[in-house]
Amino acid sequence: MLDVAATARVSVATVSAFVNGTAPVSTELRGRIEHAIQSIGYKRNAIARSLKMGTTKTVGLVIADITNPFFTDVTSVIQDVLHRSGYAVMLCCTDEDPVLQDEQISLLVDRMVDGLIIAPAGDDHALERSLAKTDIPTVLIDRICNGIDADAVVLDNQRAVHDAINYLIGLGHRRIGYISGSPDTWTGRSRLAGYKAALEAAGIPLSDELIRFGNFRERDAYNAAMQLLVQPERPSALFSANNLMVIGVMRAIRDMGLRCPDDISVSSFDDFPWADVFQPNLTVIAQPVHAIGEQAAQLILERIAGRNEQPSRQIVLAGRLMIRASCRPC
Amino acid sequence: MLDVAATARVSVATVSAFVNGTAPVSTELRGRIEHAIQSIGYKRNAIARSLKMGTTKTVGLVIADITNPFFTDVTSVIQDVLHRSGYAVMLCCTDEDPVLQDEQISLLVDRMVDGLIIAPAGDDHALERSLAKTDIPTVLIDRICNGIDADAVVLDNQRAVHDAINYLIGLGHRRIGYISGSPDTWTGRSRLAGYKAALEAAGIPLSDELIRFGNFRERDAYNAAMQLLVQPERPSALFSANNLMVIGVMRAIRDMGLRCPDDISVSSFDDFPWADVFQPNLTVIAQPVHAIGEQAAQLILERIAGRNEQPSRQIVLAGRLMIRASCRPC
């Protein structure tokens, strides 16, 4: 900018005024500056600008796993709306590891992101500590953390799973195996609660024999499903608490020489774009990924702009049961 | 840092020396500084540091679509290795739109990223222009651009598709429909070239009737596949040039009331983690996503460190044909 100013024989203040349109500049100088910028190939340095302004026009997005279609779908729309508002996105993955999460958040805070959108990993206190000494606006997605006072947009997990399990019960299933996400997370707990509530409401006794933990990971879910399938009195249906795990479940079913839905019914949280075209066509709970991303992005923009000074609120969205062909009457 | 210096009754230079370990500090002062940092909750400001040092410890990653599992797989390993070297990743998506791509690259350049990893969208000149007036180290992935002198890690697309088509020919197929990616991209062209070469080598006459363009998008591929399927003399096999498109292809097949592989064989570029467990089990060309990400990350790190001053080189990796159950003898 100093070079531009020198070339155009004006002060840096004038160049700045012209570049940002923050103050009127005479046609005369405007021409000279424009020309100087062209010939030098000047680009405003966003780092210096950030330092002075105290704002980076960047928001940090922290998710568990970039390989999970749910997160990428949400990320995609978040990026979209933030980009339209002039914000860039810095994406970090935690692999569900609270230590890594702390590192990533720290990295984002150091880089002075204007806002944070987080799908928290690990137990509630982990995030609480990570966020302790910063006052960066934050919105939580997918999961809620108890100790944290921040906006959140989440699903009515309990209700959604309740509906799905109810559907299975309606088909006559009584022994329904449940592959749970990590009970350390709100998401894992609330979905499990939906399962339990549905059974309870139907008067079916709960059995720990039917619940296994897959930690939202395909590999772990495979093992978990295997444990359920080798039981002498095998479940007639399996429900998986997310998309990654249902693949492990299906693999276990195949490896046990069983077929879905002929030998066993399967349902799961999270939809796939290919679910209606590859067999078995999975019956799933579809999350409103677009709405989640849209809402999260709007919330963070409002908080950043300071337009929203109200106490934090939680937006709860509903899942939708997509009945296809992976469940049979029992 | 000034506060810390004041509290510890030392100069900022000493604080800086302590924080970065760049110069010896006496135990006495070390204690005082440490204590001051604790009580103030000081964190080094990465923005100010970047401004002074001229390095952001950040690399920009530009991909077409974060929703595409191929890109997310690669992104995942790139993030992993870069994070281990202390670099953060700024992820941008272009939606295959050269204009958006230019915007995103500009944004990254403004933010002074230390390096750029790009899966180019649009025609070669688009990227050439975007990269014109910057000397940021760059490595290209997935696609090559002619005018650009940068390291690249790509697949031997032609060879890979050649193998896959050969496999179909070996099964007796003669009318093989091809759903191509955008011919504006190197990837689209090189894969198509593999198709043509394979037919030619087998003495099968080429026919434009059998080639349709799906632009690497599910929706477009659906339409493209439809056009092939309504032909009076329908192809006996369909090959899709990427993962997103094969879903569109399968949907078209279903909507036409056909079944794969009974009525028509299907194969495609890119593997799915669920391909061996959902029917039809797709026969695909698997890309070495891990190697691609690893190599790309290493290349950019070397270039950034200035360790590698050699002329740019292209790393060409091989795809692997995963034969499953979506192709039948004809």
Added chain:
DNA sequence: AAAGCTAATCTAAACGTTTAGATTATGTCA
């Protein structure tokens, strides 16, 4: 013609670091 406005431009001080080079303290040796 002097005074008073207004609009355009400029000067200089921030923002929070890093770092060369100056300064000070400590110890060694003749």
Added chain:
DNA sequence: TGACATAATCTAAACGTTTAGATTAGCTTT
């Protein structure tokens, strides 16, 4: 004791912006 080396610490100038407040130029008005 004084000269000299060495190690630790400090001072101050950058990095490339923004912006409050000062200055200047060009008009009106009296």
